Amino acid sequence: MIRESFAEGNSWIHGIDPRLRVIGAAAFAVVVAVSYDFTALFIGLILSLCMVLSARLDIRAVAQRLLAPVIFLLLLWAVLPWSYEGDALAALGPVTITRQGVTLCAQISLKTVCLMVAFMALVATMTVDTLGHSLNRLRLPDKMVHLLLITYRYLFVIEQEYQRLVRAMKIRNFHPKTNLHSYRTYAYLVGMLFVRASERARRVHSAMICRGFHGRFISLRSFPRNPLNLVFGLGIIISLALLIMLEWVK
Known part of the structure; x- marks a missing residue:
């Protein structure tokens, strides 16, 4: 976090x-x-x-x-x-x-x-969540507020996914060099990171819908x-x- x-x-x-x-x-x-x-x-x-x-x-x-x-x-x-x-x-x-x-x-x-x-x-x-709810109370577009809050919430999750992929590369004895194999490996790393982020986003969206999300965050903060x-x-x-x-x- x-x-x-x-x-x-x-x-x-x-x-x-x-x-x-x-x-x-x-x-x-x-x-x-x-x-x-x-x-x-x-x-x-x-x-x-x-x-x-x-x-x-x-x-x-x-x-x-x-x-x-x-x-x-x-x-x-x-x-x-x-x-x-x-x-x-x-x-x-x-x-x-x-x-x-x-x-x-x-x-x-x-x-x-x-x-x-x-x-x-x-x-x-x-805090970022306080900033998001403040912007919402100031009548900024809901999508902007949602993007801010969700990006903040899952930014560290994507970072954990990145660290997990890097550890997997090291376990497989990968040593970065200035050659085509290293460039291709890093390209695969970025591509896999986007794939996992997209899959995580799909699961999170499904979970939010199952919990009654209808396009608006309800805040109890006063x-x-x-x-x-x-x-x-x-x-x-x-x-x-x-x-x-x-x-x-x-």
């Missing part, structure tokens, strides 16, 4: 209505994504960090989850500044670094880190009222208004 360490906390952010957190995260993402003013982006980053501190998340774990996007951003910084057309900022031999390329890289970097941190504080602090919901909602509205003013009101 996927470990949801951020959802195990007990901060006041964890007690906020998940539906409100989803709406807040989506609205914050839209505003930050369309912002280009560096003041607005830096304020957004500060707000994201404040959310992380309010959720009492492990800073080391947050940094580890940021490692993958940071590597992608480093690749972006290695290519975009000299390949983007614009005014010359500096020259390194035959390579010219443009001001517009550096600016674009900085904007993309700030937006990426800001949104990743905000989603870790608001969305990763709830989202009790919390006096801090109003505080959180007002905070999100004020934060978004501030970012909009910094970006569009000059």
Whole structure:
């Protein structure tokens, strides 16, 4: 099962209505994504960090989850500044670094880190099933919610099937090499994994129908009222208004 360490906390952010957190995260993402003013982006980053501190998340774990996007951003910084057309900022031999390329890289970097941190504080602090039921209460299409919940539920089952097939290959003394036999073996592995996943899906669907499933998950989960919901909602509205003013009101 996927470990949801951020959802195990007990901060006041964890007690906020998940539906409100989803709406807040989506609205914050839209505003930050369309912002280009560096003041607005830096304020957004500060707000994201404040959310992380309010959720009492492990800073080391947050940094580890940021490692993958940071590597992608480093690749972006290695290519975009000299390949983007614009005014010359500096020259390194035959390579010219443009001001517009550096600016674009900085904007993309700030937006990426800001949104990743905000989603870790608001969305990763709830379990996947809570997220699914929250989306269902927000009237998102049932099929999207079902796909999310079932994918999460059976992702680790498919991983177990994969490990079982790999062990069977090792028992048969398979040693991967750069030859046609190894490539063919891995192709068989992927094909068998899809076959077993399809067969498991058919059995699960039949079992669900036998238990009265009619295309909709019934959830007994309730989202009790919390006096801090109003505080959180007002905070999100004020934060978004501030970012909009910094970006569009000059």
